Amino acid sequence: MSLSALGRKDVLYFFVHVQKTAGTSFLQRAVYSNFAPEEICSGVRIRTFRKALKPSHRFAHGHVAYGLHWLTRRPVVYLTFLRHPVDRAISHYYFIRQCDPRLCRHDRYEAATLMDLVTFYRQPQFRNEMTMMLAGIFWHKLQAYLAHPAFGQRALRQACFNLRHRFACFGLQERFEDSLQLFAHTLGWRMLPQDVRLKQTRARPKLEEVPFALYQELARLNDLDMVLYRYACRFFAERMRQRIPLTFTS
Template sequence: MNELIVFTHIPKTAGSFLQKKFIEANVPPNRCYTTAGLKEFILKSSDNYQLFYGHLPYGVHLLTPRSVRYITLLREPIDRAISFYYSMKEVDIKIYKHPFREYADSLTLKDFYKNRNLQNVQTRFIAGVLSDKLYPKLPSQYMDNLILYLAQKNLVNYIYGISDRLDESIELFTKKLSWTYPIDMIPYRKTRNRPTKDDLDQETIQVLLKANVLDMKLYEFALNNFNKQFMNV
C-alpha cells in the first residue's frame, strides 16, 4: 500500500495557507481527506488517499497499516497564541462559531491562557495523541519534561517548516515531497484585528510566556535544526 502523508495542522501556524495554496495544488481532491479527528482517520486511512489533513497529533501511524510521512508547520509561540485568541473573535458567528468562542469572549487574552487546556499546544501535538490528552489532566514538572522530550524526539520524524520562514519552508517541502511551488504566497485567513507582541503590557507577556514555555523550548529546538533538513534532501 502506498505511503500516506499526514499533515499535522496546529491551529494558527499558516496551515490553511499550506492546504489551499500548496497541498491542493499538488494532491488531487479525491486523494486528499480533511478529517475532524481520530475516528475518521481510523475509518478512512486504509482507503486510497494520498494525504490526510487535520488537527491530528503525532502517533496516528499506529492506527493504520500504511507507511506514514508526517508534515507540519511551527510558529513563534507567543505570536501564535495571540493570533489564535483573536482569530476566534473576528469570525462572524453566523458563518462559524469556534468551540472556544464564548470562552474567549468572556476573558481577556491574559486570563484565557491561564487555562492549562490551552497551553503549549504545539508541543502537545508533536508529543503525540496520548500526551496531548494527558497534559491538562496531570499538571506536574514531570509531565512537562516528558512531553517536551517526546516532542523533540518525534519532530525528527517530521518534514517541518517554520511559518515565520515560509518561503524557505515551502522550498523544503517541494524538495522533500517532489511537489511544485505555489503560484502565489498571499496569506490565507490571516488574523487582522489583533495586537502585536509589542502592543501588550508586560504582565500579559509574562502570562503568555509561562503558558507557552514548552512551546518556546520546542520552537528554539526546531529553529536550531531547521537548516539540517536541507542537507538531507
C-alpha cells in the same frame, strides 16, 4: 520508518495542523498543487479517521496530534508547521473570538469570549499546544488533567524527539517561503508561486506591539512551546544549510 517509504504507493502523508501556524496557506501553496481533491482526506478526527480514510487518499490533514499511524496499517509520513509561541497564542485567541458562531462554532469560543487573553492561557488545556500536538495523541488528550511539571518536561522531550526523527519535514511560519523550498527539496513537490495568505486574524496586536510584561506572561504560560520553538529554529537552520532529507523513524 525510513525515507524509502516516500516511494511506496500506499504511503499516506499526514499534516499535523497546529492552529494558526500558516497551515491553510501551506495547503493552498503545496498540497492542492500536488494532490487531486479525491486524494485528500480533510478535517481528520480521531474517532472517524478509520471510516473516513479511503484507499484513494494519499494526503490527510486535521487539527490532530501526532499518532494516527496507530490507526492504520499504511505507512504514515508526518508533516507540520510551527510558529513563534507568543505570536501564535495571540493570533489563536483573537481568531477564536472573531469566529461567527452562526457560521462556525469553534469549540473554544465560549471560553475565549468569557476570558481575557492571559486568563485564557492560564487554563492548562490551552497551553503549549505545539508541544502537546507534536508529542502525540496521548499527551495532547491528557494535558488538561496532568499539570505536574514532570508531565510537561516528558512531553517536551517527546515532541523534540518526534520533530527530529518522526517528521519527514516541517516549516516555520516566519520563514514560510524558505519552508516551502525545504518541502519541495525533501518531498519533490511543486509549489505554487503566488503568495496566498488565507484566514488572517483581524484586529489583533502584532508581536512587536505587545507590552513586554504581557509577552513575558504569555511566554511563561507557554514555556514548553518556547523551548520547542527554539529547538525547531536551530534544527530548521541546520536543514536549510544541509538541504538533505531527514532520516526519521517510527
